[in-house]
Amino acid sequence: xxxxxxxxxxxxxxxxxxxxxxxxxxxxxxxxxxxxxxxxxxxxxxxxxxxxxxxxxxxxxxxxxxxxxxxxxxxxxxxxxxxxxxxxxxxxxxxxxxxxxxxxxxxxxxxxxxxxxxxxxxxxxxxxxxxxxxxxxxxxxxxxxxxxxxxxxxxxxxxxxxxxxxxxxxxxxxxxxxxxxxxxxxxxxxxxxxxxxxxxxxxxxxxxxxxxxxxxxxxxxxxxxxxxxxxxxxxxxxxxxxxxxxxxxxxxxxxxxxxxxxxxxxxxxxxxxxxxxxxxxxxxxxxxxxxxxxxxxxxxxxxxxxxxxxxxxxxxxxxxxxxxxxxxxxxxxxxxxxxxxxxxxxxxxxxxxxxxxxxxxxxxxxxxxxxxxxxxxxxxxxxxxxxxxxxxxxxxxxxxxxxxxxxxxxxxxxxxxxxxxxxxxxxxxxxxxxxxxxxxxxxxxxxxxxxxxxxxxxxxxxxx
Numbered sequence: 001x002x003x004x005x006x007x008x009x010x011x012x013x014x015x016x017x018x019x020x021x022x023x024x025x026x027x028x029x030x031x032x033x034x035x036x037x038x039x040x041x042x043x044x045x046x047x048x049x050x051x052x053x054x055x056x057x058x059x060x061x062x063x064x065x066x067x068x069x070x071x072x073x074x075x076x077x078x079x080x081x082x083x084x085x086x087x088x089x090x091x092x093x094x095x096x097x098x099x100x101x102x103x104x105x106x107x108x109x110x111x112x113x114x115x116x117x118x119x120x121x122x123x124x125x126x127x128x129x130x131x132x133x134x135x136x137x138x139x140x141x142x143x144x145x146x147x148x149x150x151x152x153x154x155x156x157x158x159x160x161x162x163x164x165x166x167x168x169x170x171x172x173x174x175x176x177x178x179x180x181x182x183x184x185x186x187x188x189x190x191x192x193x194x195x196x197x198x199x200x201x202x203x204x205x206x207x208x209x210x211x212x213x214x215x216x217x218x219x220x221x222x223x224x225x226x227x228x229x230x231x232x233x234x235x236x237x238x239x240x241x242x243x244x245x246x247x248x249x250x251x252x253x254x255x256x257x258x259x260x261x262x263x264x265x266x267x268x269x270x271x272x273x274x275x276x277x278x279x280x281x282x283x284x285x286x287x288x289x290x291x292x293x294x295x296x297x298x299x300x301x302x303x304x305x306x307x308x309x310x311x312x313x314x315x316x317x318x319x320x321x322x323x324x325x326x327x328x329x330x331x332x333x334x335x336x337x338x339x340x341x342x343x344x345x346x347x348x349x350x351x352x353x354x355x356x357x358x359x360x361x362x363x364x365x366x367x368x369x370x371x372x373x374x375x376x377x378x379x380x381x382x383x384x385x386x387x388x389x390x391x392x393x394x395x396x397x398x399x400x401x402x403x404x405x406x407x408x409x410x411x412x413x414x415x416x417x418x419x420x421x422x423x424x425x426x427x428x429x430x431x432x433x434x435x436x437x438x439x440x441x442x443x444x445x446x447x448x449x450x451x452x453x454x455x456x457x458x459x460x461x462x463x464x
Contacts, residue, residue, distance in 0.1 A: 325361025387412025
């Protein structure tokens with residue numbers, strides 16, 4: 001690691017301490033003067049419970065700054081990396097401020113058995129602390145970037161291997177101001193010579209071969225010359241955000257997660273789906289009753305159609321409930337219409353102008369109202385609001401291993417494929433979109449898909 005990189009990383013500790021101390025002192029001064037940051041408006045009464053300045057400095061400013069430094073360290077805000085993600089740093093700083101506020105309140109209320117001196121002072125303090133810390137860190141980052149652009153603290157990088165670095169890796173090495181790219185060599189022996197005689201900080205191997213004599217020799221050369229060695233993983237380079245470093249005892253383990261929808265993400269999604277589906281059911285209950293009445297008048301019982309579909313993990317079936325939109329013996333007539341299936345690109349069965357659909361059913365399908373009972377499936381935990389479309393066992397039996405990747409999450413009432421064309425999509429396009437959702441999931445993506453679903457349903461795009 002470059003000395004300048006260590007210096008700028010270490011400077012964040014005293015700068016944070018200064019920022020927090022300044023914030024606490026400014027908040028104290030504002031409260032002493034009964035100022036509440038509203039120009040020309042005096043709302044606060046003169047303070048009566050504030051301690052003197054020396055006592056405040058010793059009992060709150062110093063331990064308060066130390067507490068923030070500890071929390072920031074635990075949140076990884078002092079890792080000695082050259083340039084971190086700005087948004088991640090902002091987010092962790094906000095979390096540190098929130099935790100700091102919570103611990104201060106807990107200390108005074110639970111340990112000292114008293115309220116804090118002033119709620120307004122505390123509000124000002126945590127607000128100023130966040131602003132000052134972020135401002136000083138931003139200034140330090142700008143100074144650091146200025147040094148990097150002038151060549152100070154830049155890592156000199158060489159890539160080596162029988163295959164060149166991927167376009168994404170090459171673009172980063174060429175454009176990122178943290179690196180000075182020295183090119184690519186094919187021979188590991190040549191790389192070792194450059195490492196021995198040249199000014200190289202990092203060697204990246206593009207085709208690491210564990211157990212190879214050449215690879216072992218290159219690693220030994222790097223270690224003896226104090227040159228950092230790294231390698232690009234040969235697998236899953238198309239989804240680098242799904243790779244993470246874990247530990248197998250004391251050994252590092254590069255682990256692939258099929259989807260970011262795991263851990264707390266899965267918990268959040270399950271809670272949100274259950275709450276949202278319950279609200280939707282209660283709001284749409286009059287519509288449920290109206291649709292039920294229309295189906296009964298036209299074609300009698302049953303009102304619902306239960307289709308057994310493949311669920312999460314692809315290991316069993318789930319009962320997907322719909323309002324019945326076809327005649328009662330629709331399944332028996334399916335074989336008679338097999339020649340009219342226009343989804344010949346995959347295992348799905350679709351017939352344009354399907355004669356089995358009733359008059360009420362056509363209205364339901366046009367506006368996707370036949371899907372409404374699936375909110376009960378979501379409430380029961382069989383499905384999610386957003387996810388891949390559930391398919392029939394006979395269709396899934398024809399899936400390729402690539403297509404079976406969609407079973408890593410629960411099937412959904414709607415999904416990325418449904419809002420991107422619905423029945424107008426080819427089967428391969430549908431699978432591609434489902435996998436894109438699985439690999440790039442986030443709570444915001446779910447909310448966006450739900451919003452786009454409303455738009456697509458109202459415009460009736462791709463309805464069949």
